[in-house]
Amino acid sequence: MKSTWDEKIFYTINYMFLGLAALSCVLPLLHIISLSLSSYQAIVSGHVTLWPQGWTIEAYKALYSGTNMVKAFSNSIVITVVGVVLSMWFTIMAAYPLAKKYFYARRFFTLAIVFTMLFGTPLIPLFLIVKSLGLLDTYGAIWMPGLISAFNMLVLRTFFMNVPEELEEAARMDGCGEWRLLTRIILPLSLPVLATLTLFYGVGYWNSFLHVLMFINDSTRMNLAVMIQQMVASQSILQELNSVRPDDLQQMTPESIKSAGVIVLIVPMLIVYPFLQKYFVKGVMIGAIKG
Template sequence: MNKFRSRGEKAFDVFNILLLAAAAAITLFPFWYIAAVSLSPIEQVMRGGLILWPESLTLESYKLILTNAHFTRALWITVALTAVGTLTNLVLTALMAYPLSKKRLKGRSALLFLVLFTMLFSGGMIPSYLVMKWLNLLNSFWSVIIPSGISAFNLIILKNFFQGIPEELEESGKMDGCTNTGVLFRIVLPLSMPAMATFTLFYAVGHWNQFFTSILYVTNSKLWPIQVVLRQMIIQGSTEEFQAAIANETTEIMPTTIKMAAIIVATVPILFVYPFLQKHFAKGVLLGSVKG
């Protein structure tokens, strides 16, 4: 590092730091405000104005949210949907990307064309709904998972990633008795952890935040994920279950604080996924694979 830096370089660094700090503050401010309102007493919220720090901490809104059967059921449905959906996405994407990464595969160009075609054109909402209805998948868990089983964009990236793995590693695995499936799961996928971790995060966030597919295919409110319930609370005031719960509460709670608490509860779980995956992002693709 050069110790003798010009004033222009130092000024540029200061400008970058201030700019990034301002961008971070703008990004974090909505989350901070929502958390502050959700923890604020009703008197402070009723006075209005900008709340940056609660006068006294109260967890009444969180208590009401987490003890409501409708909300907790939606939360567990979302957890299960995210886990099963992400696993399904990763398996299907890897199983299709691996053979497409081999130039010796017959019909490879035609299959790649079909994959790219889906990135530009789709059947549309009504045909997709009719297909789900014909398959008897409406109001089911799989109606939300199957339509997004494979992302064409992620498939292309993973295919290119597999192509970068040396063929010699796969050939050595076959010499040791591995089948194509064994090579994929014992050699290729372990070397592809950075890519798989990235796609795990993409797919998980997509499943956790999706609500339009559930609105389209799921009409039973007992099967709604958390984002649909949250949408009902924010846009349409509150659900009937929450209206009944609020009416039965002995302590008066501002509906705004309930909405803010619901947003925090629906947002925080998916934020904890990233720390478990970030260690794989910077790892080398072939780290340790050529060592004796």
């Protein structure tokens, strides 16, 4: 079907707007990458824009050898992987029964969860609760407060409610129990929403900042986000590098080191996203019921 002139104009304006929005996100990223890979002379002279000048990886070498970046990176991986597994498990366990009409007091528990979205826990009571549970200086203090996102749980609950009842009835007629129904029927059909929520939780845990600052005092347990923030906000990273690699310090600028730290922080999520992106556009529910 041929598009009308009005539709063509609308599509053109839409594509222009989306293109500008994409550029506003991509151009700053390209500039940061260029700074992290450019030489000292190019950065000081102000010639670095969207393409590295005088290619060098000295900033990344300095982060690797002169800071605790490797330890912070491994801490972030532990926080993210364990946190995502726990959060997804408990989110599924909360959303599945609330999606069933025969679950007693379903409306009450749903409203109680929605209430937590309107009124969050203040920081001081949250800190006192974590301290009373003995979770200070442990990753449990990071996982526990955000174990279940009310918004994510409601999204998953809505998806479970839209699963055709005919599938469940057919499975039960074949002798499928509740647990097997969830793991063998419901969850495989829910891969798109599960992938999306996994990404949401993963980004949240990977970028954990406030809770790490509040509850973790041991510097060896700090994650990458906190280390990068401290590096960007102060010159302590340069002093540390000065004591470790004084001969190479003249080849680097604060901008290149900070940019390298930012790239190290965001690259893992950029790598993970393509593996989950296909589930965002693929409707595995299509064709689930035949006849």
